Each structure stands twice: as C-alpha cells, then as structure tokens.
Amino acid sequence: MHELAVAQALVEQVEAVIxxxxxxxxxxxxxRIGPLAGVVSELLASAFPLAAAGSRAEHATLDLVAAPIMVHCQTCGAETEAAMNRLLCGACGDWHTRIMSGDELLLESVELETVPT
Known part of the structure; x- marks a missing residue:
C-alpha cells in the first residue's frame, strides 16, 4: 500500500511546518486530493495514524478534501468539470482538453497548537 509512504511524507511535511x-x-x-492523483483517500486516512504515531501530528485530525476534475477546452475555451476516464469538455464535447485540477495531492493547511508564553 503506497498510501503509507504518502502518509509518512505528509507527516514529514507537517513536522517541518510545526x-x-x-x-x-x-x-x-x-x-486536497483529486481522483487522478493515484491515492485512495480511504487508504490514506487509515494509514495516517500509523505514520503519525509518536510524532507531533499524532493527535491531529486529518481532513481530506476531494478536488473535482476540471478541464480547460482548447477548442472553445470553457472550463468545465469532467469525469474520470472521460476528460471531455462539458460545453462543446471536444476531447482537446487540459487538466486544470483533479490530479493534485496537496497539503492545503495545517492548524497548529502553541504553548502560551
């Protein structure tokens, strides 16, 4: 399960932010995880506690936000939502599209706890 390696890398990033x-x-x-990122959200969520054990992210809540697949049509210029394995323009139906979102795996934010001085 490569989601464990992804969770370990995520914990390393969070430790750096902390x-x-x-x-x-x-x-x-x-x-933020897009359906084209190659990561299964449910597996990442179950791998995270293992990766975070003993770290300063151990008690953090993991919020996985689903990113939609958005494409830009090179024919008509429209930006529309598309489906997995069907990256067609929602406006004109053309297949000459470029992925705008849906392939990302992005650490969007980290809420931190500090000790009051």
Missing part, C-alpha cells in the same frame, strides 16, 4: 512556526503540535491537517 518546527518552522515554533509550535508544539498539529491539531488539523487538511489535504
């Missing part, structure tokens, strides 16, 4: 801001731990971790 250190950069002088925080004690992460409370909420928001990740």
């Amino acid at each position: 250190a950069q801001h002088g925080a004690t731990q992460a409370c909420l971790i928001r990740v």
Whole structure:
C-alpha cells in the first residue's frame, strides 16, 4: 500500500511546518486530493495514524478534501468539470482538453497548537 509512504511524507511535511512556526503540535491537517492523483483517500486516512504515531501530528485530525476534475477546452475555451476516464469538455464535447485540477495531492493547511508564553 503506497498510501503509507504518502502518509509518512505528509507527516514529514507537517513536522517541518510545526518546527518552522515554533509550535508544539498539529491539531488539523487538511489535504486536497483529486481522483487522478493515484491515492485512495480511504487508504490514506487509515494509514495516517500509523505514520503519525509518536510524532507531533499524532493527535491531529486529518481532513481530506476531494478536488473535482476540471478541464480547460482548447477548442472553445470553457472550463468545465469532467469525469474520470472521460476528460471531455462539458460545453462543446471536444476531447482537446487540459487538466486544470483533479490530479493534485496537496497539503492545503495545517492548524497548529502553541504553548502560551
């Protein structure tokens, strides 16, 4: 399951953010995942507690946000939502499209907890 490796990399990124801001731990971790990213959200959610065990992200809530597949049509210029394995323009039906979103795996935000001074 490569989602465990993804979860471990996510924890490393969160640890770097925690250190950069002088925080004690992460409370909420928001990740944006598109259906074309090659990561199964449910598997990432189940792998995260294993990867985060013993880290400063251990008690954080993992919020996985689904990103829609959006394409830009090179024929008519429209930006429309598309379906997996059917990246057609929703306006004119042409197949000359470019993916605008839906293939991302992005650490969107991290809410941190700090010790009051």
